[in-house]
Amino acid sequence: MVAVRGATRHYGAVHAVDGVDLDVGRGELFGLIGHNGAGKSTLFKMMLGLVPLTSGDIRIDGAPVSGGGFRAVRRKIGYLPENVVLYDNLTGLETLQFFARLKRVPASACAPVLERVGLMHAARRRVREYSKGMRQRLGFAQALLGHPQLLFLDEPTNGLDPEAIREFYLILRGLKADGVTMILTSHILAEIQERVDRLAIMAAGKVQAIGTVQALREKMDLPLWFHVRLPRADFERVRTVLGHLPVTAVEAREDHVAVQCRRDAKMLVLQALASLGDKVLDLHVHEPSLEDVFFGFSD
Numbered sequence: 001m002v003a004v005r006g007a008t009r010h011y012g013a014v015h016a017v018d019g020v021d022l023d024v025g026r027g028e029l030f031g032l033i034g035h036n037g038a039g040k041s042t043l044f045k046m047m048l049g050l051v052p053l054t055s056g057d058i059r060i061d062g063a064p065v066s067g068g069g070f071r072a073v074r075r076k077i078g079y080l081p082e083n084v085v086l087y088d089n090l091t092g093l094e095t096l097q098f099f100a101r102l103k104r105v106p107a108s109a110c111a112p113v114l115e116r117v118g119l120m121h122a123a124r125r126r127v128r129e130y131s132k133g134m135r136q137r138l139g140f141a142q143a144l145l146g147h148p149q150l151l152f153l154d155e156p157t158n159g160l161d162p163e164a165i166r167e168f169y170l171i172l173r174g175l176k177a178d179g180v181t182m183i184l185t186s187h188i189l190a191e192i193q194e195r196v197d198r199l200a201i202m203a204a205g206k207v208q209a210i211g212t213v214q215a216l217r218e219k220m221d222l223p224l225w226f227h228v229r230l231p232r233a234d235f236e237r238v239r240t241v242l243g244h245l246p247v248t249a250v251e252a253r254e255d256h257v258a259v260q261c262r263r264d265a266k267m268l269v270l271q272a273l274a275s276l277g278d279k280v281l282d283l284h285v286h287e288p289s290l291e292d293v294f295f296g297f298s299d
């Protein structure tokens, strides 16, 4: 659906986006993460044909973003910008009707979209009275008008509370089931790590790594931790059963022993810990978080 080849955008000496290659398949939910100024928004605008490329090529559904045929393709795209501009004096419904006219979508499409984003109850209230989260939902609603096949969502959960974030991802899951392709950015890594199919980590205008969270974890080969809860009197037994296994740390904590090992030693360590039998009261395996992966790639 999206094919990016060597996409570059320079602003004088600033290399906002620098030789990015990226493919996003139809129906994929793709995450783009990176520090402030990494180049995410600029790449979004390039993929939307809003910012011209200094060099490289971007195709959406086969059509180059700079070509004459892109107008037709753009109709299939929904975009939620980072800072959505809304008119305070319009109601939520009037706002959507305004966007519907711009997009040449029938006004009758507005109410179902408001319903979908959970704003129907506030349809006739002025945007001035909307909370930040409600504004964000309204911005999302305008992106959904006209049944887009491709959605660009720039920090879509900005300002949403945890419950609203959960609801938001439920909507995305529904869209994914309908075959919609989605690319979203977020700063909240923990939030997207279990929810996207794949993600790209951007830093200084470049894609530093791309893949599933699991693939990125494996590529980083970060160690994992076992937390073994057992009576304090039995803490020493953990060291004994681990014997000569290649563990990288064993630490006695308040009510558990923490064991760190490389990923390829995971099953050996697990078997050794299992030999402690009912001495073990509880056991947790802690995979490295996306934060660990992210900072490993972008430092």
Ligand SMILES: Nc1ncnc2c1ncn2[C@@H]1O[C@H](COP(=O)(O)OP(=O)(O)OP(=O)(O)O)[C@@H](O)[C@H]1O
Binding pocket: 011, 014, 015, 016, 017, 034, 035, 036, 037, 038, 039, 040, 041, 042, 043, 082
């Ligand atoms: N119109 C512009 N003129 C000059 N420099 C720009 C312009 N737009 C972006 N930049 C620069 O390009 C770099 C990338 O900015 P961009 O907004 O794409 O980053 P981002 O990853 O979206 O950041 P954030 O998470 O803060 O939104 C920054 O250094 C920014 O200052």
